[in-house]
Amino acid sequence: MTAQGIGSSPGQPDGPAKATGSFVYSSDLSAEGMVWAATLRSPYASALIRSLDTTDALKVPGVLDVITHADIPGRALFGQMKVDQPVFASDRVRYHGEAVAVVAAVDLETARAAAELIRVEYDVRTPVTDAATALDAGREFVHPDGNLVAHTRIRRGAAQHGELPAADVVVRGSYSLGMQDQAFLGTESGLAVPDGDGGVELHIATQWLHVDQEQVAACLGLPADKVVLKHAGVGGAFGAREDLSLHVHACLLALRLNRPVKMVYTRTESFFGHVHRHPAVLHYEHGASLDGRLVYVKADIVLDGGAYASSSPAIAGNAATHAVGPYAVPHVQVDARAMYTNNPPCGAMRGFGTVQPCFAYESQMDRLATALGMDPVELRLRNALAEGGTLPTGQVLDSPAPVAELLERLRDLPLPPADPGPPAGVVRGVGYAACLKNIGFSEGFDDYSTARVRLEASADGGVLATVSSAAAEVGQGVLGVLRQIVATELGVRRVEVRQEDSRFGTAGPTSASRQTYVTGGAAREACRQVRDEVFALLGTASGLRLADDAVVDEAGRRLVGLAELLGTRVVEKTAEFHHRTTYPLDRGTGQGDSAMQFGFAAHRAVVEVDVELGLVKVIDLAIAQDVGRAINPSAVVGQLQGGTVQGVGLALLEEIELSRGQVLNPSFSGYLLPTMADVPPVRVEILERADPHAPYGLRGIGELPSISATPAVTAAVRAATGIDIDRVPIRPDHLVAGTHEASRP
The missing domain is CATH 3.30.365.10 (Aldehyde oxidase/xanthine dehydrogenase, molybdopterin binding domain)
Structure with missing residues (x-):
C-alpha cells in the first residue's frame, strides 16, 4: 500500500x-455576456391563480425577459419518483414560496425589483396543513387524486394474520418531530450557457447529475444529449440537492436569450427552493415479557410530505422497514403513510426516513425500561440484533451486526466528572440510543x-x-x-x-x-x-x-x-x-430482501438541564459506529462528528416554524443551528467489522450519525428531568411546563 x-x-x-x-463554488461562476435571473414566489400556501400580468415588469429598463408556465416548451411537470411538481405554478399554488415566474435582467438588483412588479391575482383557499387529518372525509384535496402519496405496510409473525400476541408489559406513546432543514451554507445557484446549436450547458451544484439532466431535458422539450450538466462546486447538500430548483428556469432563459444566465438564491429563497425533512407523528405500542424480551411492536407513522411527492414514497418505505430499530422482534405491525399537504415540500435529508422512527422507537425503549425497572442499556442489549438475525421484512442479516458491542463500547467510556457544586436547579442526565440504516438503494433498483x-x-x-x-x-x-x-x-x-x-x-x-x-x-x-x-x-x-x-x-x-x-x-x-440484487417488498406484508447492506451506530449523550430556565447543555457526546473498513480514518471521524451535530440540532434547536402553511423563520436569524457553543467535542469509537459482500468490506457511513444522536440527547434530558419528552426539538417551555406539571401534588 x-x-x-x-x-x-x-x-x-x-x-x-x-x-x-x-475553491470555486457554483455561486462564483461567471461568463461573458452573462445576465441574471430572479424568481417571483407565491405569498400563500394555497390559492387559485385568477390572472397573471407581466406588463409592468417587462417595461423596466434592463429587463430582458419574463417567463411563466405558458413558456414551458416541453413537459410542464418534474419530479423524482412521481412527476407532479410544476416548473411554474399555472392554475394554483400549493405552498408558500412556490415559483410563479422568473425575470431575466442585466443585473440581479433589476431582476429582483422587476419580479416584484408582476401582478398576480390570487383566490386564497384554506390550506391543508395537518398531515394526520389529511385523509379525513371532507378535507380538500391538495392534488386531484387525493392526499395520500404512499403507504407501506409491514406485517411479520402473528400480525400477518391480523393479530398480535399478548405481552406481560405494554407501553404506548405518541411522538412528533418538527420540520428540519438541511441548512447548507452554499445556497442554490447555477449558470446556464447556450451552446449555439440549440442545446445548453448547465453548471450546477447537485447530488444527482444524470437524473437532473433527464428532468431538465424533458421540460425543455429537448433530447437528453442536447442538455449537458456539469458539476459546479457544492457548498453542502445533505439531500436537498436531489431535487430540481432553478435548473429549468436558468436553462430556458439561456435558450430564449441565447446568453448565459446566472441564478443565485438568497438565504430566504433557499428555504423555499428546496425540500426539507418530513415532519412526522408516530404512534407506538411495544409489548415485552417480564424479563425484557420484546414480543411485538405496533407502529402507525404519518409523514408530512408537503405539496409535492419528491422522494416521499421511498421515505415512507424506509420509515416502515426501520420502524423497530436494531432489535429482534418476532411480531411486527407497521403502517407508514406519506401525505400531501400545503406545507413546503419534503424529501431527502440525511437519514432518509429513519430519523423519525428512531426517535420514537428509542423513546419507547426508555419507557419500557422504566416500566420493567431495568437499565435502559441492558434492555437494548437483551434485544439487540446480531448477524443471522431477522428483520421485520424477513431479511436475514448476513454480515456483522455489532449492535451490542457498540452499546457496550459507549457504556464503558468514562463519564465526565460531575460538578461538586452544581448551580441550583441544574440537573444531569445520561442517555443512550442505537440505530440501523440501509445503505444504497433498495427494492429492486438496479443501482x-x-x-x-x-x-x-x-x-x-x-x-x-x-x-x-x-x-x-x-x-x-x-x-x-x-x-x-x-x-x-x-x-x-x-x-x-x-x-x-x-x-x-x-x-x-x-x-x-x-x-x-x-x-x-x-x-x-x-x-x-x-x-x-x-x-x-x-x-x-x-x-x-x-x-x-x-x-x-x-x-x-x-x-x-x-x-x-x-x-x-x-x-x-x-x-x-x-451492487447486490435487492427485491421489492410484498405490498401486503412488506416482506422481502429489500436492502443490499445495513449500517449500525449508537450514541451516548450527557446533558445538564437548568429546569428553571428550560435550557439544555450537552456536556459530553460519543458515537460508536461500525464502518466495515475505514478507507480514510480521518475523514470517517469527520463524517461521524458532523452527522452527530445535525442530530443534536434536531433534538434541541432546528425547526422550520409554520402557521397555516406560512414559513415564519426562513433565515438563519430565525432558524437556529448548533454552534461550537452548543456541542462539546464528539468522541468517536470506530469498529471495523468487514462486510464480506462489499468492496474492501466497507459500509456506507454518512447518514447513520444523524439518526441516533437525536434520541440519545432526548433520553439524557428525560433522565435528568423525569419529563417524558415526546417531541423534538425540545423547547424551553416544554421543560419548564413539564417540571411544573411534575411538581404538582
Missing part, C-alpha cells in the same frame, strides 16, 4: 482550495456506478494514473476515496481525479451513503482490468503485482518499472459496478 492508499488519511483533493478560499482508469507514462519519466467518474463531490470526500483506491490497486504514486459531466456514464446520486461502495467498486474493477492488461504485456500474470510504480514478484523484487513497460502505450479501462 502506498502512503496515499486505503487505510491512510491523506488530505482531500479540494481541501487546500477550500481552506484558502480559492450502479461507472468509473474509468487510465495508466500512462508521464513526460517526466514517471507513471500517472487518472480516475474519472461523474460522482458528485458534496464534501463527503468521494474524490479522495477514488484516489486512494487507485493508489492501492495500482501502486502508483501520482493519481489524478477527474470529475466528469453528464456525457460520462452515470455514477448515480450522492445519497443513501452509497458512493464509496458503488463508485469505489467501479474504480476498483477498472483498476483490476488495467492491471490485467499490464500483466498481459509481460505475457504472464503469475505471481505479479503492481507496487511503487513497478511490477514486482511475490517476493517483492522489482522486475520492471511501469514507465519502462508502458513506453508510449496508454492502458485505459471503463467499468461498471452493480
Whole structure:
C-alpha cells in the first residue's frame, strides 16, 4: 500500500482550495455576456391563480425577459419518483414560496425589483396543513387524486394474520418531530450557457447529475444529449440537492436569450427552493415479557410530505422497514403513510426516513425500561440484533451486526466528572440510543456506478494514473476515496481525479451513503482490468503485482518499472459496478430482501438541564459506529462528528416554524443551528467489522450519525428531568411546563 492508499488519511483533493478560499463554488461562476435571473414566489400556501400580468415588469429598463408556465416548451411537470411538481405554478399554488415566474435582467438588483412588479391575482383557499387529518372525509384535496402519496405496510409473525400476541408489559406513546432543514451554507445557484446549436450547458451544484439532466431535458422539450450538466462546486447538500430548483428556469432563459444566465438564491429563497425533512407523528405500542424480551411492536407513522411527492414514497418505505430499530422482534405491525399537504415540500435529508422512527422507537425503549425497572442499556442489549438475525421484512442479516458491542463500547467510556457544586436547579442526565440504516438503494433498483482508469507514462519519466467518474463531490470526500483506491490497486504514486459531466456514464446520486461502495467498486474493477492488461504485456500474470510504480514478484523484487513497460502505450479501462440484487417488498406484508447492506451506530449523550430556565447543555457526546473498513480514518471521524451535530440540532434547536402553511423563520436569524457553543467535542469509537459482500468490506457511513444522536440527547434530558419528552426539538417551555406539571401534588 502506498502512503496515499486505503487505510491512510491523506488530505482531500479540494481541501487546500477550500481552506484558502480559492475553491470555486457554483455561486462564483461567471461568463461573458452573462445576465441574471430572479424568481417571483407565491405569498400563500394555497390559492387559485385568477390572472397573471407581466406588463409592468417587462417595461423596466434592463429587463430582458419574463417567463411563466405558458413558456414551458416541453413537459410542464418534474419530479423524482412521481412527476407532479410544476416548473411554474399555472392554475394554483400549493405552498408558500412556490415559483410563479422568473425575470431575466442585466443585473440581479433589476431582476429582483422587476419580479416584484408582476401582478398576480390570487383566490386564497384554506390550506391543508395537518398531515394526520389529511385523509379525513371532507378535507380538500391538495392534488386531484387525493392526499395520500404512499403507504407501506409491514406485517411479520402473528400480525400477518391480523393479530398480535399478548405481552406481560405494554407501553404506548405518541411522538412528533418538527420540520428540519438541511441548512447548507452554499445556497442554490447555477449558470446556464447556450451552446449555439440549440442545446445548453448547465453548471450546477447537485447530488444527482444524470437524473437532473433527464428532468431538465424533458421540460425543455429537448433530447437528453442536447442538455449537458456539469458539476459546479457544492457548498453542502445533505439531500436537498436531489431535487430540481432553478435548473429549468436558468436553462430556458439561456435558450430564449441565447446568453448565459446566472441564478443565485438568497438565504430566504433557499428555504423555499428546496425540500426539507418530513415532519412526522408516530404512534407506538411495544409489548415485552417480564424479563425484557420484546414480543411485538405496533407502529402507525404519518409523514408530512408537503405539496409535492419528491422522494416521499421511498421515505415512507424506509420509515416502515426501520420502524423497530436494531432489535429482534418476532411480531411486527407497521403502517407508514406519506401525505400531501400545503406545507413546503419534503424529501431527502440525511437519514432518509429513519430519523423519525428512531426517535420514537428509542423513546419507547426508555419507557419500557422504566416500566420493567431495568437499565435502559441492558434492555437494548437483551434485544439487540446480531448477524443471522431477522428483520421485520424477513431479511436475514448476513454480515456483522455489532449492535451490542457498540452499546457496550459507549457504556464503558468514562463519564465526565460531575460538578461538586452544581448551580441550583441544574440537573444531569445520561442517555443512550442505537440505530440501523440501509445503505444504497433498495427494492429492486438496479443501482450502479461507472468509473474509468487510465495508466500512462508521464513526460517526466514517471507513471500517472487518472480516475474519472461523474460522482458528485458534496464534501463527503468521494474524490479522495477514488484516489486512494487507485493508489492501492495500482501502486502508483501520482493519481489524478477527474470529475466528469453528464456525457460520462452515470455514477448515480450522492445519497443513501452509497458512493464509496458503488463508485469505489467501479474504480476498483477498472483498476483490476488495467492491471490485467499490464500483466498481459509481460505475457504472464503469475505471481505479479503492481507496487511503487513497478511490477514486482511475490517476493517483492522489482522486475520492471511501469514507465519502462508502458513506453508510449496508454492502458485505459471503463467499468461498471452493480451492487447486490435487492427485491421489492410484498405490498401486503412488506416482506422481502429489500436492502443490499445495513449500517449500525449508537450514541451516548450527557446533558445538564437548568429546569428553571428550560435550557439544555450537552456536556459530553460519543458515537460508536461500525464502518466495515475505514478507507480514510480521518475523514470517517469527520463524517461521524458532523452527522452527530445535525442530530443534536434536531433534538434541541432546528425547526422550520409554520402557521397555516406560512414559513415564519426562513433565515438563519430565525432558524437556529448548533454552534461550537452548543456541542462539546464528539468522541468517536470506530469498529471495523468487514462486510464480506462489499468492496474492501466497507459500509456506507454518512447518514447513520444523524439518526441516533437525536434520541440519545432526548433520553439524557428525560433522565435528568423525569419529563417524558415526546417531541423534538425540545423547547424551553416544554421543560419548564413539564417540571411544573411534575411538581404538582
